[in-house]
Amino acid sequence: MNAHAVRDGYNFAYLDEQTKRMIRRALLKAVAIPGYQVPFGGREMPMPYGWGTGGMQVTAAVIGADDVLKVIDQGADDTTNAVSIRAFFRDLTGVATTERTADASLIQTRHRIPEQPLQAGQILIYQVPIPDPLRFIEPSEVETRKMHALEDYGVMHVKLYEDIARHGHIATTYAYPVLVNGRYVMDPSPIPKFDNPKMHHSPALQLFGAGREKRIYAVPPFTDVQSLDFEDHPFEIQRWEQSCAICGSNQSFLDEVITDDKGGKMFICSDTDYCRSRSHAVDQAVDQAAKENAA
């Protein structure tokens, strides 16, 4: 696949080669110590902090002319920020882009893991706002680095216990903390906890970039990723009574869409590619059945 021309006056994928090398070194370290937050010399990007600059720097560091890029936000390829980031990389790398999960070699994501299981050789790049899972318990970086170094994660379990005591449930529904490779407690980024089990032993490489906080971390393929829980309160994922109004799936994460101002609503898949490929398959099956009936 030939790369198209890169915008005049800019290097391939925006960052200069020295910066990319610096990011790749941080990535190698991150892969070597799964779940450990590696500080890196994060650069300003032409998008605002908080809009995916960390994920974009990681993508820029690993993308090559032969890659096929997919960008999603909230599971969808057509949300404005996903459109904008995809356009940016098309403009500055000329690589092919796709909306099909199976066809992508790189997937940059915000807040979701695709429903379709990832394959070996694919790289999933997460945009991360606050990389430290301990940050909302202890605001000081000096303290939390010590806590990670000493594996001092008691406060995290205390927090989860307090949830159960107060609400009867663990009241964390997204950015649900995980233990990686039995060592580091890691923030999976604000994906719904529904997606947490997909991280465990995934054949794909998972990279995490936090631009404003200047941290990179990673989960190499086939790594243990356990969501924190208690024996008597095991980790559970969200379930819906409804099925997707478009493709009928009862296995996917559903978004609630308000259809009028009288309380009308419907549920649809948050993963647009998954939904489209399923409804396409349903259409084909219906057509096939109709043909067979006619015959």
Next chain:
Amino acid sequence: MYVAVKGGEKAIENAHQRLAERRRGDRAQPELSVVQIEQQMPFAVARVMTEGSICDPTLAALAIKQAGGDLVEAIFLLRAYRTTLSRFCSSLPLDTTAMQVNRRISAIYKDLPGGQRLGPTFDYSHRLLDFSLMAAADDSWAQGPAPVGADEARAEAADPETLSRVLQILEREDLIVTEQDDGAAPADITRDPPSFPCNRSARLQSLVRGDEGFLLALGYSTQRGYGRNHPFAGEIRVGEVEVLIAPEELGFAVSIGDIEVTECELVNGFTHGADEDARFTRGYGLTFGYAERKAMSMALVDRALQADDYDEERSSPAQQEEFVLAHCDNVEAAGFVSHLKLPHYVDFQSELELLRKLRTAGAPQEIPA
């Protein structure tokens, strides 16, 4: 099917178009030129250069024009451009003592060598709207009579001087702690991620790029008792300094031009050193261009952040290094605040689902004692 907030390339394109129209305003009016902004909005230009970290008035003016006067947006534009520039040399330290001074004041001595030089300042103007500025500009400015006293002012401006430093007077008497260059290579916060506690050079760099409003408020808080450090405006000077580089292959320093900077040195409450003698302490502020408010705010916060050096209790926000430095950058802050506008419906759906589950389960349980 109705799906709100998902928008494609078309919607983004239209939004860019509408923003361009809004920036341009009524097309019956002549368009602002970059050189007009550079020449006639020097304070905006100075702020954007300082917090945008490039000393280039023309680029700063372009950023202000492109941002429609939104200075934080202009700072962001300049920073995003800055990251694409290659770095080929570090300058030698600026020698601000050799500054060609256009303004120099000290609040600690009534008169001093070189005197007080007000230069251009808002300080003593009555803040009355000058309706004469509303009159349509015409071409007569070129020929019109200069304002009264302008000749003298111009003569003064044409004759900038090199003045000795006010704080040296105190240093000579050993009444103030001295700033010492330990010869270490300065930090580079644009290349190395912050780690706390950080050294003074990383701290000062963060403060130079820090948001003026945030640092102003923090500096102000120290004056109101939240980490008091008894400041005096030892010296504020504004003027041109020479930038020198010493390329390795050349072996000697060459001048690459002059830049305008504002420097503020505060004299602060005293401390007892190892030798038990009491000495004043100090805070330092520096900006590109003429940006006095920022330089003073920076110096107040710089002093507040030296609490550990003088065994002072860190009891107030302005003294908390990690809090101040992690939150003073307005490009970072504005980005993260504005990201709330991005869709969060997956996370929200998760919360909604939990809330409904909690409601179904009945009243919250009591926390067991």
